[in-house]
Amino acid sequence: MAKDGTDSERATAAQRRAPAGAAVLREDKTAAIRAAVFEELAAVGFARMSIEGIARRAGVGKTAVYRRWRSKLHLVLDVVSAVAAAGLPAPDTGSLRGDVRMLLEVAARALRHPMASQIIPDLLAEAARSPEMATALKTALHDSQEGVAAAVVARAVERGELTEGVDARLALDLMTGPLYWRLLVVRDEVPGGYLDALSGSVAVALGAE
Incomplete structure (x- = not known):
């Protein structure tokens, strides 16, 4: 009986092994x-x-x-792309200013993270020397978020806050550019009321009624 039990355990273990040559x-x-x-x-x-x-x-x-x-390089590009793919949320607060304000809050929180404040400028500097890095970062840090900006613009058009033809890339630049400048270039704090003022300015710049 003991032998049968041992043989059974060995058979089960063998079934769990990966096929020959396959890395688990x-x-x-x-x-x-x-x-x-x-x-x-x-x-x-x-x-x-x-x-x-x-x-x-x-x-x-x-x-x-x-x-x-x-x-x-491939390791960093894969990891950064995976994080960026999680992306910003696609808010639907009922107003353009509300949607922009929520996106700004999430972006500001991410950019204030100690690791992000060190990593993003370093990778952008590396991108100046590496076309492959530049292309990957463009996809990870800009293109992957453009769909969110397009959704925000589309909802604003449906509500009558914006007219047709607003450029989603321009909207994304207006939303994220000031935060990047303040938090990662100048390395200044975001004072109280700044995100509210910025969201209003972005809405006006996009032509909100």
Whole structure:
């Protein structure tokens, strides 16, 4: 009986094994690596970041990183794109100013995060030297959010607050540009009432009735 039990356990274990040649990528290790990327970027920047440093911070071997990404550039682009894909919310507060105000609040909170304030300027500087990075960041930081701005504009048109033909890219630039300048370039605080004033200014600039 003991032998039968042992054989049964072995058979079950064998069934759970991955097919020969297939690498099983553990989700907990993948999550640890992704988190380590942001920590490394904030600590040393893209230029000094290494696969070795990421692996050490994640508590995995270099092989675990290379099984998932072939270089640090592809690793960073994948991680940043995944975060950006989560994107801004598509608010529907009932007014253009309300929608813009909600988007500004979310964007300001994200840009004030200590890691974001270190990582985003560093990656943009790297993009000036790397066309591949520039293209990926454009997609991650701008194009992925354009759909949200388009939805806000479309709802405002339906409500009669805006006329047809408002450029969604212009709307996105007006919403995010001032925050980027204040929080990441000038590195100034956002005073009380600033987001309310900015949302009103954006609505007027877009031609709100």
